[in-house]
Amino acid sequence: MRLSRDDIIMRAFMITIGLYLVVTLALPLYTMLSKSFENSDGMFIGLTNYIEYFNTPALVYSIENSLFIALITTAITITIAYTFAYALTRSCMPFKGLFKALTMIPILVPSLLPGIALVYLFGNQGMLKELMFGHSIYGPIGIIIAEVFFTLPHAIIILITALSIADARMYEAALSLRASRTRIFFTVTIPGCRYGLISAAFVVFTLAITDFGAPKVIGGDFNVLATDIYKQVIGQQNFEMGAVVSMVLMIPAVFAFVVDRIVQKRQAASLTAHAVALVPKPNKNFDRTMLVFCMLVSFFLLGMLGVCQYAALVKFYPYDLNIGLTNYQFDLMDGGGWDSYLNSIELASWTAILGTVLVFTGAYMVEKCRGFDNGRSVFQMLAMLPMAVPGLVLGLAFIFFFNAPDNPLNVIYHTMIILVISTIVHFYTVSHLTAVTALKQLDVEFESVAASLKAPFYRTFWRVTVPICLPAILDISIYLFVNAMTTVSAVIFLYGPDTNLASVAVLNMDDAGDIAPAAAMGMMIFYTAAGVRLAHYFLSRMLDKRTQSWKMR
Amino acid sequence: MTTTTSNKAFLSIHELSKKFGDFVALSDISLEIYEGEFVCFLGPSGCGKTTLLRAIAGLDMQTTGRIIQAGQDISVLPPSERDFGIVFQSYALFPNMRVAKNIAYGLENQTKQSRSEINSRVEELLALVGLPEQGTKFPSQLSGGQQQRVALARAIATSPGLLLLDEPLSALDAKVRAHLRHEVKALQQRLGITTIMVTHDQEEALTMADRFVVLSDGRVEQIGSPEEIYQQPQTAFVADFVGTMNFLPATVQADGVEVGGVKLDCDLAGINTAPGMTMAIRPEDFNFAISEDTDGNQWPIEIHYVEFLGSFVRLGIHWGADDSIRAYADVSANLYRRLGLHQGETRTVNLPSEHIRLYPAGRKPL
The missing domain is CATH 1.10.3720.10 (MetI-like)
Structure with missing residues (x-):
């Protein structure tokens, strides 16, 4: 040619x-x-850095910690995000547009911010410290709350898309076969958005395991892979070990990425042009429950932001609560x-x-x-x-x-x-x-x-x-x-x-x-x-x- | 009907083949298209007709083979250096440009034209396709048929030597489609532009084309005028694909064949005979109006059912032991009434021997 x-x-x-x-x-x-295969003088030393890494318990614990944080965050975020997205797509509650806009708040702030809000709420001098019942917010609890805040919008966006592509005729068919609401939910709704669920889960998992902001601010002594890289490089100037931790952190990220790509391809193939859009029908109790749920989630998001704003304006918390721009x-x-x-x-x-x-x-x-x-x-x-x-x-x-x-x-x-x-x-x-x-x-x-x-x-x-x-x-x-x-x-x-x-x-x-x-x-x-x-x-x-x-x- | 057709080959294709990996999309295609001719590439989906059109346009390069257009070897030229206008099934009108801008798009690439020349050319084209005064609309404000005409006007604006139409009418509904067939054909004859149209719709091809190229599995099955293709299909595939055809098992005998216990005279000259063959008969070739001077094969059949299809009636007819032979016969509604045919009765049918065509047995028709 x-x-x-x-x-x-x-x-x-x-x-x-x-x-x-x-x-x-x-x-x-x-x-x-x-x-990652060199020493600090630039000599090739094979797997020595990796062997040292896996023989340092303090570093290896971080793998476990990171996985723990990411898994719990994924479970919580997906549950909340799914219910939220379900409310936005399948209920007749009011203010859907407003709720959708509010969920975007976390995208507009650095992931450090929810950590700061948590310090003000539940830290050593926090406003709601009593609610912790003696537990410390500095550690896994704080990190997970912050990560849920940070990952929520990403999951909601994906799940809204997944739930919006439903074919009304599938529901009509199920209803005409006299399936119960629960049965329809498990046989039609969940399979219909399964790719969206998997995709959202992996996106949240990756974000949570690779995030650095939240564990840095609220993590305390609880080390995760991301903060380890920072400490190795900035704190100890041990660049080679930083490279090793980075390679370890790449593994879950690459794995999640590959799974997500496969799932995305499947989802694209399962879409048909002939679907009839599903229009939700009003149901008083259900719509009210969903509205209350969405208000709670929005309250959480707005609350975190509001606390930060309050923290920014108060002159010297908790001793001088006057408002100013100092x-x-x-x-x-x-x-x-x-x-x-x-x-x-x-x-x-x-x-x-x-x-x-x-x-x-x-x-x-x-x-x-x-x-x-x-x-x-x-x-x-x-x-x-x-x-x-x-x-x-x-x-x-x-x-x-x-x-x-x-x-x-x-x-x-x-x-x-x-x-x-x-x-x-x-x-x-x-x-x-x-x-x-x-x-x-x-x-x-x-x-x-x-x-x-x-x-x-x-x-x-x-x-x-x-x-x-x-x-x-x-x-x-x-x-x-x-x-x-x-x-x-x-x-x-x-x-x-x-x-x-x-x-x-x-x-x-x-x-x-x-x-x-x-x-x-x-x-x-x-x-x-x-x-x-x-x-x-x-x-x-x-x-x-x-x-x-x-x-x- | 071929007033504008001359006998000079305008486009010749030599041994063209196209492979996608192991899949052979086109195999050894050779054909010639004459100046001013309207040719249809006809075939079922996946037969390679669109691939062939896209090879001619340079949009998908062939694996081997040559294409000569107007004496120039264009085999390896990119599309922008070839001379053609194209209309796609989707029309591919630029949605953000008004109709006039769409039509002017190609003209503006020719540097020698002034703005007023372009404008008057656009007006002329709009009038030509029957859309005067529509130039200021956006494509989405037009109906499907109107969009189709704009696409046609855009394609012929620069007066290309070759017009390529890729299923141009498939996206339209039946009424508009039938109307546009005649318009497109009339326009083509008026401009005398050599045109190739790809279609899977045989009716469309029959009404528009001067010649057919019937394709199947990437090979040319037959090239010919609509009458030739319909009346003398060279292969069982063509016989089956174009029009309705009865395929009946036949045994070859001396100067004839035997079908379901009935001996039929037919001309076996030039046919590669085997003991078992497939006989093909068009439903309308069964003749029920028999008089004393009717020539040819005559035998009794039973009318098994009657299907009223508007202007004609389709009969399901049986004959042979246990009614082993079943065929369709078409009779005009007029004749059907006149002869008083009924379901369940036995009638004598006549089949002139020249309507019998024989093909090797074994190949399963569509």
């Missing part, structure tokens, strides 16, 4: 973006893997001051702009490029890989790769550039999948028609693909922006004196005992993320109105 000019340009774009993923993902990970004087604290907040805005903006361009262009090339099947599957794999790499592991891998003296790229270490690069790659997969989903909804023949009309691909890309995919493009940019604002894990190893970030400032101020300012900074992140989300909502609405005239169906 002779290549057209378009083919060559498209492949060049794809290879360039693929190389970006190789340099910012594959190579750092490889470097980290090889570091805790917002970040420049008086260690942790980076207001500059760190501005740095976060800068990071989030660059990540959103550059990341969206990069991700969408990459997804377009890989979806629409003619031939070149091998190149495309390599690209697809590279684009999926970030999902399986926990943020802390990515950050550490970046240190190994970009801070190496013989790497010419080491000039970007500690700069804004490396923060942007790492954040884009950290959140690449979900953005890529969003773009691919949107592109797959376009008529596959647009490019064929355009080629027959002798239009170069970039004209069709610019005049047809981008306008139609604008909602998805906005979604991607907002996703990147919000995550860049809230993330701690990858950037914790990469920021420099001039590039401190708000989320890192929360961590460092909390570490230094300045919990109230930490809460205040956390709330700054929340306002910003929520503001941007709101702006996105209105922008999408406007866009929707403007494009309504040509919307298909």
